[in-house]
Amino acid sequence: xxxxxxxxxxxxxxxxxxxxxxxxxxxxxxxxxxxxxxxxxxxxxxxxxxxxxxxxxxxxxxxxxxxxxxxxxxxxxxxxxxxxxxxxxxxxxxxxxxxxxxxxxxxxxxxxxxxxxxxxxxxxxxxxxxxxxxxxxxxxxxxxxxxxxxxxxxxxxxxxxxxxxxxxxxxxxxxxxxxxxxxxxxxxxxxxxxxxxxxxxxxxxxxxxxxxxxxxxxxxxxxxxxxxxxxxxxxxxxxxxxxxxxxxxxxxxxxxxxxxxxxxxxxxxxxxxxxxxxxxxxxxxxxxxxxxxxxxxxxxxxxxxxxxxxxxxxxxxxxxxxxxxxxxxxxxxx
Amino acid sequence: xxxxxxxxxxxxxxxxxxxxxxxxxxxxxxxxxxxxxxxxxxxxxxxxxxxxxxxxxxxxxxxxxxxxxxxxxxxxxxxxxxxxxxxxxxxxxxxxxxxxxxxxxxxxxxxxxxxxxxxxxxxxxxxxxxxxxxxxxxxxxxxxxxxxxxxxxxxxxxxxxxxxxxxxxxxxxxxxxxxxxxxxxxxxxxxxxxxxxxxxxxxxxxxxxxxxxxxxxxxxxxxxxxxxxxxxxxxxxxxxxxxxxxxxxxxxxxxxxxxxxxxxxxxxxxxxxxxxxxxxxxxxxxxxxxxxxxxxxxxxxxxxxxxxxxxxxxxxxxxxxxxxxxxxxxxxxx
Numbered sequence: 052x053x054x055x056x057x058x059x060x061x062x063x064x065x066x067x068x069x070x071x072x073x074x075x076x077x078x079x080x081x082x083x084x085x086x087x088x089x090x091x092x093x094x095x096x097x098x099x100x101x102x103x104x105x106x107x108x109x110x111x112x113x114x115x116x117x118x119x120x121x122x123x124x125x126x127x128x129x130x131x132x133x134x135x136x137x138x139x140x141x142x143x144x145x146x147x148x149x150x151x152x153x154x155x156x157x158x159x160x161x162x163x164x165x166x167x168x169x170x171x172x173x174x175x176x177x178x179x180x181x182x183x184x185x186x187x188x189x190x191x192x193x194x195x196x197x198x199x200x201x202x203x204x205x206x207x208x209x210x211x212x213x214x215x216x217x218x219x220x221x222x223x224x225x226x227x228x229x230x231x232x233x234x235x236x237x238x239x240x241x242x243x244x245x246x247x248x249x250x251x252x253x254x255x256x257x258x259x260x261x262x263x264x265x266x267x268x269x270x271x272x273x274x275x276x277x278x279x280x281x282x283x284x285x286x287x288x289x290x291x292x293x294x295x296x297x298x299x300x301x302x303x304x305x306x307x308x309x310x311x312x313x314x315x316x317x318x319x320x321x322x323x324x325x326x327x328x329x330x331x332x333x334x335x336x337x338x339x340x341x342x343x344x345x346x347x348x349x350x351x352x353x354x355x356x357x358x359x360x361x362x363x364x365x366x367x368x369x370x371x372x373x374x375x376x377x378x379x380x381x382x383x384x385x
Numbered sequence: 386x387x388x389x390x391x392x393x394x395x396x397x398x399x400x401x402x403x404x405x406x407x408x409x410x411x412x413x414x415x416x417x418x419x420x421x422x423x424x425x426x427x428x429x430x431x432x433x434x435x436x437x438x439x440x441x442x443x444x445x446x447x448x449x450x451x452x453x454x455x456x457x458x459x460x461x462x463x464x465x466x467x468x469x470x471x472x473x474x475x476x477x478x479x480x481x482x483x484x485x486x487x488x489x490x491x492x493x494x495x496x497x498x499x500x501x502x503x504x505x506x507x508x509x510x511x512x513x514x515x516x517x518x519x520x521x522x523x524x525x526x527x528x529x530x531x532x533x534x535x536x537x538x539x540x541x542x543x544x545x546x547x548x549x550x551x552x553x554x555x556x557x558x559x560x561x562x563x564x565x566x567x568x569x570x571x572x573x574x575x576x577x578x579x580x581x582x583x584x585x586x587x588x589x590x591x592x593x594x595x596x597x598x599x600x601x602x603x604x605x606x607x608x609x610x611x612x613x614x615x616x617x618x619x620x621x622x623x624x625x626x627x628x629x630x631x632x633x634x635x636x637x638x639x640x641x642x643x644x645x646x647x648x649x650x651x652x653x654x655x656x657x658x659x660x661x662x663x664x665x666x667x668x669x670x671x672x673x674x675x676x677x678x679x680x681x682x683x684x685x686x687x688x689x690x691x692x693x694x695x696x697x698x699x700x701x702x703x704x705x706x707x708x709x710x711x712x713x714x715x716x717x718x719x
Contacts, residue, residue: 077509089512162407175411178423190524
């Protein structure tokens, strides 16, 4: 999540910057602070890739989501960061905070969800620890190895590169609104939208297919929202973007129409979607698109990187700024 | 913590067993489930060593403990597990759950505590993530590399091995009781006991000094209490122990006397102490003791491993069973 956290109006990214400024910097970090993953050199071109992020029931698990789905999602949201870097996760560790009153059936559901999330992406749960917490907390750590030279970082986009995404946007934001109970949808549309929230997929196949060939100049996942992801890539690559297309899922369009909402708003600022947002060298575009299609995915061009350091949406001949707004957590919308 | 968790009377170790039974087992795990750390082969004899455990304010941070100390402790308790295996931690990642109302000053204190905990043991904080939680949650992940052949596992003790510890027991348990406000001590004793709670040390120097020479046949840290650690080593090594000495800190003795408590009880079942509990091959005892003393530590013999699979305390000619009771969390003692 990006906003609405802590006192003094501190947002998540401000908190992370505050923390980073106090830390002793490790010499020769293979991946800079602020990218989706961390890394440690293992000698020659090999790096250990590490990621940790926690799911907290109060803010990350909407009503109706099973413990199985919550535990699986805790793994998937971490795998998504590996996917964006083109790294295969090897192992999952879990630190589990359980509220009093959880029984064996609950624990088994969580274990099955963790195992399912890991196995779906080729990884194994190999350890962890557990203790008591006020609220269910599932903190996941991922480990994998990779060649440092082929990691797809957030920095590296050049003016002229094609901006692309791996899927359609807006479903999770719509699904969350449905789960909060203040919107409507047909049964069929509801199923699709709610499934996007309960059963998210990480684009690991796409990330792995793209790595190693120099097609991709920068990459991030869209978990904080498409708009936020574009701003992060722009900032860390020192470029801007001219976006001419925002691919919106038809179910999100239909949902927006029925509920008097703006589908574009849902797609740009919704978040909790796990597509990859990346830039591709223009001369490599066809090849990049082809390798993603070979693994059953798609690569949708949505604009170009520009020298001008703004993130602009140009549609129907009209230009407007895409704001650096991110995913505002569903709890703060109640 | 060991006991008092979750509904249906499930303890932490029961929960971990429930989870393990549901997981797909990774082929050729270099370290079995249930040891202090997890590991992944990196080829030849090299392994990546991984650990994650979380500190939850409600149950792990007594009144009067600063955020700096809490964050430092979150790192130290993970380093202690690396110490028990003889592994140098290289990097720390943190997943931070912050309650609403935390300000910049709080975040800076946490960052400084994380950095201090890492640097004290040669490691660097290289990344992490943050979000909102009901209660402060600091989930730490450690990474390091090691030679698989020299990892000091929980299994491996043989009858006749010397059982040893790296320090005195009882201070943390006494300190926690003082912080809960229902016991007394002189100012000087109070300072020592409370410092043991607020400023724990991991025995990394000792663990690193002992690795690689085949002195140690099994090893664990004492974070769940000396009694519990002995039972774990016994169970995983398929031996028993005859303990003839429990080294108790003089301040814990004095505290127990003044408050009508049993010092031995505090030392055996107290927990939240980060000594190493290990078994040493008898023919290597002098060498093992010497290398630990060279790095400024001490190795105190407390008994012998036995064929008989019980954990027995023999003092003043009297034998009694050391129970497989662990650290009962201070919150459950109020």
